Amino acid sequence: MIDLQQVGAHVGGAHPDSLVLGIHLPNITPGKGYQLFADLIHMRDQFDPDIPAVAVELVYQGGAYDLWRFEARIGQLPAQGHMGDKGRYLYRYRLLRHGQELVRYFADPFATVSGPGTNSAFDFPPAPAFAWQEDGFEVPDLDDLVMYELMVDDFAHDFDGVIERLDYLASLGVNCIELMPVTNVPEPYRWGYMPLSYFAIEERYGGQEQLKALVNSCHSRGIAVIHDAVYAHMHEEFSYRKVYWAAGEDNPMIGPFAEDMFGVGTDFTRPFCYDYFAAVNAHFIDTLHLDGFRYDYVPGFYDGPVGQGYARLVHDTYQHSRAIPRFDAGERSRLIQVAEYLDKPKTVLRETYTSASKRWWPMLQAQSMVGAANRAVPEAFVHDMLLIDFTDPWPQSYSNGDDSFPVAPLQFIESHDKSRLMYLLSGGHDAYQGGFDLFSRDRSQWYRLQPFAIFLMTSVGVPLLWQGQELGEIYGKHDDGGSRVLAARPLHWNYFYETSGRTLVRLYRRLGQLRKNLQALRSRNxxxxxxxxxxxxxxxxxxxxxxxxxxxxxxxxxxxxxxxxxxxxxxxxxxxxxxxxxxxxxxxxxxxxxxxxxxxxxxxxxxxxxxxxxxx
Structure with missing residues (x-):
């Protein structure tokens, strides 16, 4: 178990300017010749060539996961530039072996605040305790959910922008927001599926405090919030990848484990790896008040129904949630745990503490339909949307001992991974343009999206909207390549004021009302x-x-x-x-x-x- 009070950066305590830094580096010890430093600088001094960072040395504390620690008063650090002033401070760690620099810099894997690039950060004084105003909020039941996936900067620039659009989302019937990864990455724009940090919230969105404000605002409207959790792979600059590859020591987190489509990833048989991600989940639930997770690429850390990876993590996270009032549903928890296990969406519902699963089949069939010369409907599409399968029925609940809760698949016809239906309706795909050939696209057939909207919102399962589909958003997308994850696709909010967008939004709003008001549309029948x-x-x-x-x-x-x-x-x-x-x-x-x-x-x-x- 990892005590988050011992790691990361903490300001305050014995004195208002007391600073404690802590980091676990298993197998990195002074006995092997290692020294660990932190380089600190006031953010206002970062671009001044005449003001160097202050180097402080951490002291080895030992313990099961080899804790290193530094403690001092900020006001007693060498006075240069704005050191000692209030504001934000940047820091990075530096590792030496036998007096030689081994890793010039790496981020704090436990930091909750980030700076530009691979910098971690802390504030002096720290932000005051957040005043939560969510009394009475209960996470909606699974069958009542209407989910909406969004990427913060493409949807509304930052968390404050999302708050401004919550009434819009509520008007669609949305009562659960799925945030694409909001933990920080070193690039100025990236989807977030290669995290640099797992505790630090992306500053370009507003950081941890503004995420709390978003969650608080959502809860006040009866809207749950879940996070896209990426636990099978990470950024090449992730500390436990960078340090151990350089040092050649046994890696406490990374190694062969499950499927490895993205290269060697996390190894949950290593105790530190499991404890690290269990601490991440607890932090998001307890400190940030999120209501669950959409687990990315579950095959990358799934080793069976009683394994050490995904199955254990979702079980323990479920049990952790049982004592928290917003999840309380009597004999069960309403915690939302969604698995992206595209090949085995039924298996993961039957075998683990997963409440919902994702699969691409309906979306891929919808894409084929809009591109077909005729208007025929594949019977397989109907069966998928109504969950008709007589040979292998969809599970409706999961039970294990005294625990039992409903389960269901998510139903969606668009996602961040594929081109928009409107793009496919508006002409061919130009590989050279990468899905951005928008000026030449013909949007006149937007009306063909209407029956898909009606089917989605009246289907069996949990409907999931991908941001902007209710407006007839048009971006295309490559199946691979850097433009998929590194190119911004801001929503065309201007569509909302056009006939096509307003008509589609009005339809989704009406369907959202019907699903909310009619129990038949939320049933499994x-x-x-x-x-x-x-x-x-x-x-x-x-x-x-x-x-x-x-x-x-x-x-x-x-x-x-x-x-x-x-x-x-x-x-x-x-x-x-x-x-x-x-x-x-x-x-x-x-x-x-x-x-x-x-x-x-x-x-x-x-x-x-x-x-x-x-x-x-």
Whole structure:
């Protein structure tokens, strides 16, 4: 177990300017000739060539993970430049062996504040204790979730910008935000899937304190927040990679373990590795008040249902959450743990403390559909969206001993990994342009996105929106290459004010309201009316049944074709059925009055649209 009070940078305590630095470097000891220094400088002096950093030497403390420590008062450090003044200080570690410089600089892997490049940082005085105002917030149940994935700078520049758009997200029915990695990287822009630090929050977004403000604002609106956790691989400048490759000592974190698509990664059989990431999870839950994790590339640290990697981490994180009120659901925790295990999304739900899993199948089929010459709907796409699988049914819950909780897959048709559906609709992919040939794209077929939106928000499972899909965002993307992760793709918020964007946003808002208000759309109960489907023409219908039979049922009709069509549709209940989408015309309410026992009637479905009927 790692005590976070012993590591990182801590200011205050015995004196307001007391400074303590601590770092674990297993197998790096004075007995082998090692010395460890920290180079500190006031941030206002960093570009002044006449003001060098102050070098301080850490003292070896020993212990299971070989702790090194430095303690002094900031005001008693050598007075040069702004040293001793209030403000932000930058620091990096430097490792010597037998008096020779071995590693010129490396970041503090326990720092909670970062500076430019590979600098770590601390503030003097430290930020005051954050005033959380989230009393009464409860993490939504899994079946009630509507998730929205965003990259902070592309979505709204920084955490404050996201706060300004929370009412917009809430209007879509979103009650859970998935943040792409917000831990810091040395580059001025990068997706974040090669972390430099795991505790330090990216300063270009606003750092740790503004992340707390975002989480606090989300909780006040009933919105949960989860983080994209990247635990299978890391940046080449990550301290435990850089130091141990240079030193040649046994690495406490990195080595062959599971799948290695990104090269040799973390080895969870090494106790320090496991304890480090368990401490990261606890920090995000306890200190930052996040509500769960989306675990990136789970195959990279999954070694079976009773292994030392992913399975153990999600189990222990679940147990850790049980004592925290916002997760309390009586006999279970509402902690959100999502696995990106694209090849085995059912297996990871059956075998581990995972509440939701990701797979690409529906998204890849949607991409094929928008690029096809005809408008036919693959039956496999329908089955995936309604979770129909008679040979290998989707698990609905996970149980282990006294623990039991619901599980489900995430449903999504766009993601950060692939080109937008609008891009694929608007012309061919120019490899030379890398998905940025936007000025020549034809966005006139935006309306073809509408049936996909309706299907997504009425599907079985947890709907996940990728930022901007509700606006008809258009960026393309290579499957590989640096432009995927190093090129910014700021959202076209101007689309919100155009006919296409406003129409799509209005549709998503209406669908979000329906999913929130109708238990049938949040249930696991669906019946696909395959006997009446006209998939070759893009027409299909299905019924969503509520768990409580006293609640309304829902019949959904979809038309992916370019022509309006008529579909023979069974309605399971008698009485009035009222259509809820109205094809953009709120004054044109369509209703059916059906005889006892329900009946099958022909229903007109507009082209590239759909209908949602709700029983009275």
């Amino acid at each position: 669906a019946y696909y009316h395959f006997e009446h489907a006209r998939l070759e023409h893009g027409l299909l219908a299905f019924t969503r049944f509520p768990d409580d039979e006293t609640q309304p049922a829902v019949v959904v009709l979809l038309n992916f074709g370019d022509l309006p069509g008529e579909l023979l549709t069974p309605f399971p209940r008698s009485g009035a059925w009222v259509e809820q989408l109205n094809h953009g015309d709120v004054s044109a309410v369509e209703s059916l009055d059906l005889p006892a026992g329900g009946t099958t009637v022909p229903v007109y479905v507009p082209a590239n649209y759909g209908k949602v009927f709700v029983s009275a």
